[in-house]
Amino acid sequence: MHWLSKQIISFKLRIINIVDYVLSTITNLQLAGIVLFALFASNSANATTVEFNSSGGSSTTNGLHFYIDDSTQLQVKRLNNSGQVYDPALTPPNSQLDNGIYLRANTKLYGPTHNVVNGFTFAPSGGAFTSRSITAVSPVNPATSGDQQIATHQFGVTSGPQVTINWKYTIPFDFITAEVTLVIPSGYAISASNPVRYYHVADTFLGGSDSGCGVKFTDSNGKTVIGTYPPLTSTCPSTTSVPTGISVVESFRERSGLSFSSYCATSWSSFWISDANSCLITQNANLSNDITNTYEDTGIGIQYNFTSAGTYTFSYDFVVGSTIVPAYDHLEIRHPGTATLCPATLTVLACTSTTVPCPAANIVNTGTLTGSIKNTPAAPALTQTPSSFTLGSTASTATVTLQGSGAGAYVLSATGLSSTPLNGTKCWNTTTSTSSCAYVVTNTACVSNFDCMETGITYNNLTTSPSARNPLYTKLTGTNFKFDVVALQSSGATATSYTASSGVTVELFDDSTSPQPSCSAYTSPIASQAITFVTGDSGRKTLPANFTIANAYKKLRCRVKDTNVSVYGCSSDNFAVRPTSFTVSSSNANADATGASTTATPRLAAGSNFVLTASTGLTNYNGTASIDNTKLTAHTSAVQTGTLTGNFSVASAGTATGAAFKYSEVGYFKFNANGVYDDSFTAIDSTVGDCVSGFTASGNKFGCSFGNSAATNYFGRFIPDHFDTIVIQGCSTGAFTYSAQPFNTQITARHSGGGRTQNYDSAASFSKNLVLSDANAVATGSLASATVAASAFSAGIANATPSFNFNTAKTAP
Template identity: 55%
Template structure:
């Protein structure tokens, strides 16, 4: 047909365009053998192609409101005006569309020509691939199946072809079977184009035509810049094109032309570089029987191939009312499931997963998925509102794939987008938590927990159970009328490998869930445990789901005894006398009973600050020692406790306490720290197990006694003390001791609770001794006087101490001397304890009956006159010089002067030196009277006042003027010694000589 004739025919055809348009737009009925892809699209730059195909394989494409259609515009198949179709030449005959006006008598319609409805049905959403299948057959000859596929909004239609040439059919290299597809192109209305062919970046042949942007053809091997529409064929898979053409439109239909589908020879690979009214065609040639598969694209628009083959949704085909995860990815190849190396991991692709139909409603999280460089596989969580079957798909894809959306069922290993939700109640797990506590999603926050506080044995307790979804959020709609069991287990030292592996529950409850519970339910009846458990875990088992669901609590807790009862089997004496009794410091037993029937394995300890003695005073620190062993179920015991004091003791409340049994809760703050309270405070009990007040225990008595003492004489240089001299320093200490388990020692602990008034206190006796001869201790006098012996009232904090200075009484008749005087100690203990060595007496000292003597003196009035002074003591038969006395001292002012005679008058002679003078070896030689001078002969009476107070009328002369005499304060010497000093006379045989010069 010439171009002029074609134009004429096109003019005629345009006269009926309104009728055709109405048909194309669905205003008039289309023949039942035609189908459509994307029946609401084809009118914008983003909603793709609207494609019409009939059983004859004639195709019409609507794009951009009328541009880009295959000739003839506004004509829908079947129509004699559409110059395109699939042709099959076999055994010298051409088979093709029944409506095509091919000018040859050798052409005939296919013996069979059908097309199936589109799947899925229109309208399609972006990214969903629709498909329909054409069947073309020649009786007893070749059979052709074409699966047409279109994905909105791509610019091309895919043809997946299977050609079957039956065995026995006449076919050979000289009599081939040819499959041809040809189009009279329109190019958006210009109808004029340039031929082009090239191999694209994927290695596929493209043969097509394009309208040149500047009115002249510039290339037959590339599409010039600025071209916005191309109509072409593009190889996809399987066989490559055997032949191809891009030439004048009518060269495909005339038998003699180079591109004709209706000639004995194949097409000649022709690409026209001249602007003309173009058509395009491809051809596959077969020379033997067999089955041949291949695919190609018919492109109306850009020839660019999408960057990935298909969007892939992976799922397991089944879901419950719980969140159901599916995986979304983009794949570069057509293989399903997509090989890992072919999953898109660059760029950014977004879209939404769809489920059809709309019932049941299925929520998607996240609502928009994103795959590419940041996340090659995206998990989307589906949650159905009810049971039902859906088909998975996609919409809103930012980049459309080549082959739409495909699905892979991971359970069956097949391609399928069908998914069924069953009405299994939605629950993915459980947690146990305190009643009223705020629920924490421990799946979203892996370090979180839902607290379970310390519980008390023998006290009812309860807690809540929370049903949760797989993501840890509350399962607000979960219901279960049975099949849910709550169990408590002891956590073993080595935890089981899984929650389901726990065995031997210590408590169990069955619970139900109603809609009004909103997934949270308290146990129907509280739990009361008669036993104790330091590490308890809660497990919930649900047999309503398959497989059975086991969920363990995020927290563990202790069930502790309420209190401890402290008793002893050996020290049961509540008084201070009688039996049983024990030596202070000896071992005794204690028991701390938990009051439970088992499970208590704690190790309590003693708080000494809460143990009191028989006077209800806190015992002295470190006097109660020993440790309990770990309890073996009920009671903790110890047999090596020691109380290193006397009397009895009582354990007050919390004197014995276990601070570690509930350590698992103490560390988490699930009990009140440093408390043993059994009263809830803020929903929590005390962390500790405290004891109740015990009965009194005892009694203990001293193990032994020790003595230490010393006597320090008044005159330490001479080692003696004068009788009556209140200067004998006495230091006596008797101590009562506890045993340490070894030999008794004076360094053993002192029993501080042995005090004055203590019942059964031992009597202590101190006695005097001089060289094995008794000396009455009553000779020691003082204010207060030396205690009356024996005595048990001297005890103070386990000691009898006498530390003071005493006078050894001076009798009116001299006695002594006691030059080996000492004090001995003795203890009389009704419980039989004794005074141990190494000594029971002080060291010795000298006690002497003393006398001070002034000697008479005679001399010249012209010379100083020495006054002799001696200290003497009674040696048992007479007074003798006390040569040990280098201690006695007095001042001259203590010597009274009076009774002057003859010419010696008051203070004509004076005493010197005036300072205090000390005896040496019992004598004083430094005391003298000054010379009174010539003519002052006579005498004076000297009296040494040894008393403590001076005589009011007495005077002395330590100067030329008489002054009041003082007192020497040495009353132990008794009578004041006196002597007369005489001047101007002498005693034979003394002769005073004087020489005159």
């Protein structure tokens, strides 16, 4: 209650009545003049007023309801919508509100004009601020518990000091914070004897008592508090602490940057009218630091001094209610700043420091704090998983994923906090390393890549585990196959929410060229099919139709493209499509396919060159066939299977040929299954275990090798290249033989390399009757018993006993 008591109360009530309900009764010219002034002061300024927590101030749980106008006047409603600064029934702008921010600049005072007492108007010598504005609060009303609303307030003096205040109110706290930036331009008249001063003064109402005691103390954070409180009786028990049982303190509290230069918590009028308290804001001297210990109608004021040009930042709280400081400074959300429609990972923590990002030592790891992330605006919806978080002793940080349902720009905050922080929500953009709660979701499908892999195999994130694999196994020509397509996020994780009703194509490309093209640059697919994704696929789906590849390929790659979002993804693995078998033939060793005829032609000398051809019937096959001598079989009743030498050329148009094969035996041979084979065509898979060593499939994998799938026809007919004879003289002691004396002769069938052809044998009828002849062609005699029967040959050797007879007897010498 102001001094001048009832007279002033009557006056104020009269003015309020006239202002609010329009002048209906004017009793005298003096009163009319005052009323007209009040109307002028209230209406001519065209002030802009913003509200914080517009639905609050009506209970013990919904915080304070602030009004602040661009002239710097404010009002606070609390508990039952009652005003907490004088006049409690009014909201700004109004000339009857005794509060505001004032600047002393070059000996003049600037700020809002207001009526102090009957007949006295406080009018700063410099007048109102020459420029002023205040933005609407964000997020907009109505706000919920844990929200921090912000409005930016600017005002100043022409060619002089300029002030920007970020007003911040976090629901349901008992204070609003002013984060002040004061700019004093270079060259402005300022010195120690001519300082610039920043004042904030308020006529307190103290929850309805209007009278109280002054108090100054240092809080638990080491900050100075200047305020007043209503004692339980009409005496002041303390000016250095708030007595027990006091529920409301109206005060200014230091926050950061600068300490109060001077202050007063004294009679409300001392700031506007000179008195012994020396707290007048128009005086040349500093505020006197008076803290009243007398129970009286009080007000509070703080002062910051500046003696040189520059930019200054500081903050303080205007407290109405409890002076208890929250246990932590802010709730911190660390986020990437932008996201596609894929889930994005956020980290949430509570911090005891004002610093962002929060230093590790200041992350709260005790107690329990719960809440949820809020996005403003609410649409398009962001899905939060989990729907709430828990911090404290069980976990100092929490991981939350947000997934957008459409493109949108949001501001992130926290809501439903079980314990509200001092400075609300702060955010850290981990991509740009900036302090920002702005979060943008683009209308980009939840996919940034694709992979193709075998069905039934667990997907490996190759971004986090680059040495892992997502294999594609060897396939066979002409054989149906399918595999899985996996949609991926940029992190390498499966894009479980990816959907596409059209526009997605799976393609197979020959990847044998070098250098390998970029994924989007492949052209001319050898096969393709469309695929769709629905929610139930969770980002992984088996091909809807089979691929059947008719030709052979050493190295194929899968590509998936989504034309809706221009995303291309190529498989991390390549795979081969191999032929199923060879067909083996010969153009000049093809006398009898059954290997039975001993007379069929053509005939080939054992060890001489002949032609073999291995064909797949597939024009793309360009591998190299090999022979396996362990899989040769000679004709029936053969003494042994010979040795085959020679090589195939690299296949061209699906066929491999060798023109210098040699067989070491007589008769015929054939290849058993896989006697002609290729074990290198699938090298892209065999080296990493994506096919089974050998020819036989096992599990879901085919054999790496292939060959002739069944025994071939017989190749031949091979005959001895030549015969060797060994003669044993008839007279063993004299190295000679008498005429007509039989002598032993051994005949051996041989191939061109000199080895014996054991299959020249009578048992299989491949041996023939032979006639011996005189190699020296002696004209005076002849061989007798010169025929060697075919039946005489066994394993390529026959023995005979011919004799040589002279036509006439020789005369003894």
